[in-house]
Amino acid sequence: QKEVEQNSGPLSVPEGAIASLNCTYSDRGSQSFFWYRQYSGKSPELIMFIYSNGDKEDGRFTAQLNKASQYVSLLIRDSQPSDSATYLCAGKRSNSGYALNFGKGTSLLVTP
Amino acid sequence: DAGVTQSPTHLIKTRGQHVTLRCSPISGHKSVSWYQQVLGQGPQFIFQYYEKEERGRGNFPDRFSARQFPNYSSELNVNALLLGDSALYLCASSLDTGPTKQYFGPGTRLTVT
Numbered sequence: 001q002k003e004v005e006q007n008s009g010p011l012s013v014p015e016g017a018i019a020s021l022n023c024t025y026s027d028r029g030s031q032s033f034f035w036y037r038q039y040s041g042k043s044p045e046l047i048m049f050i051y052s053n054g055d056k057e058d059g060r061f062t063a064q065l066n067k068a069s070q071y072v073s074l075l076i077r078d079s080q081p082s083d084s085a086t087y088l089c090a091g092k093r094s095n096s097g098y099a100l101n102f103g104k105g106t107s108l109l110v111t112p
Numbered sequence: 113d114a115g116v117t118q119s120p121t122h123l124i125k126t127r128g129q130h131v132t133l134r135c136s137p138i139s140g141h142k143s144v145s146w147y148q149q150v151l152g153q154g155p156q157f158i159f160q161y162y163e164k165e166e167r168g169r170g171n172f173p174d175r176f177s178a179r180q181f182p183n184y185s186s187e188l189n190v191n192a193l194l195l196g197d198s199a200l201y202l203c204a205s206s207l208d209t210g211p212t213k214q215y216f217g218p219g220t221r222l223t224v225t
Contacts, residue, residue, distance in 0.1 A: 004154075034213070043202055043216040044155065088154050099145065099168045100204075100214060102154030 003027045004091050006103035014111055019076040021106050023089030026070065030091035033065060033072045034100065038086045047087075048074065079110045114139065116205045116217030124223045125193050133188045133220045135203030143167075144186040145214060146178055147202040155202055161186055162208075190222075198224045 005024045013019045023033075032051035036044035050056045050063040050072070062075040072091075076083055086107050090100040117136045125131050137144050143162040147155035160168035161180035180186045190197055200221050204214040 036216075043200075043219045046213055046215060049213055090154070099157040099160055099170065100147075100155070102147075102156070104152070104154050 003030075003101045004089055004103040006087075006089050006106045008104055009107040010109050011106055012109045012111060013079050015079060015081060017079050017110075019079045019083065019108055019110070021074040021076070021087050021089075021108065023072040023074075023103055024070055025072065025091045025101075027091065027093065027101070028067075028070065029093045030101070032092050033063070034090045034092070035061075035063060035072075035074045036088040036090065037083075038088055038105065040085075044088055076108075079108075081110045081112055084108055084110050116203055116215055118201075118203050118217040118220050120220060121218070122221045122223075124225060126225055127193055127195060129193050130189065130191050131193060131222060133190075133201050133203075133222070134185065135188070135205075135217060136185045137203075137205035138215060141205040141207050141215075142184050143206045143208065144180055144184065145204040145206070146186070146188045147204065147216075148172075149200040149202055149219075151199075158188070193224045195224050198222060 034049045035047045038044045048063040050065045056063045060077045064073045086105040088105045090102045145160040146158040149155040157170040159178040164180045175191045178188045200219045202219045203217045206212045206214045
């Protein structure tokens with residue numbers, strides 16, 4: 001079982017809608033979580049990180065963490081066609097140095 | 113400040129050859145991590161170096177090795193290349209220990225024929 005699981009999608013949402021991206025993890029030792037956006041042929045770009053239960057908001061993005069349910073999500077409000085990309089969820093153990101465990105990513109398509 | 117830089121951008125090698133990939137972290141960052149990303153998959157952790165010492169190693173064969181230099185730049189070496197080594201190799205830079213953020217470089221696209 002992969003440590004971080006994501007639905008590969010594609011997830012299609014209309015422009016202006018809320019996109020909801022989900023991620024589950026199996027390693028209870030994971031303490032912090034990261035969302036990266038990756039455009040085709042490009043490297044991952046950090047969007048948000050979260051390590052406390054609850055919500056964390058940054059502009060149009062909200063990350064949610066529920067450690068009891070081992071669930072992480074990313075909400076994108078007012079989705080734009082430029083948000084179309086693959087979104088990678090990654091977890092990190094507190095005692096693993098800097099190794100990030102990535103999911104396969106969810107492909108998001110925002111249609112005009 | 114300049115971001116993470118990697119060289120070369122693209123590389124084509126033949127099976128059995130050796131390759132060296134290079135990475136320079138963000139100024140002030142002392143940690144470098146290497147990841148391999150095969151098409152359609154998330155990045156997979158290979159190595160992490162902090163203050164020139166190896167701090168973590170992923171599940172990769174001994175054909176993969178790395179080092180970090182006094183200026184915190186890093187090299188990833190892969191010997192006896194296999195077709196399956198074809199991937200995007202990503203270098204990530206972070207400041208220090210703790211739950212800090214990692215920033216990725218543009219990557220090196222390696223194709224093994």
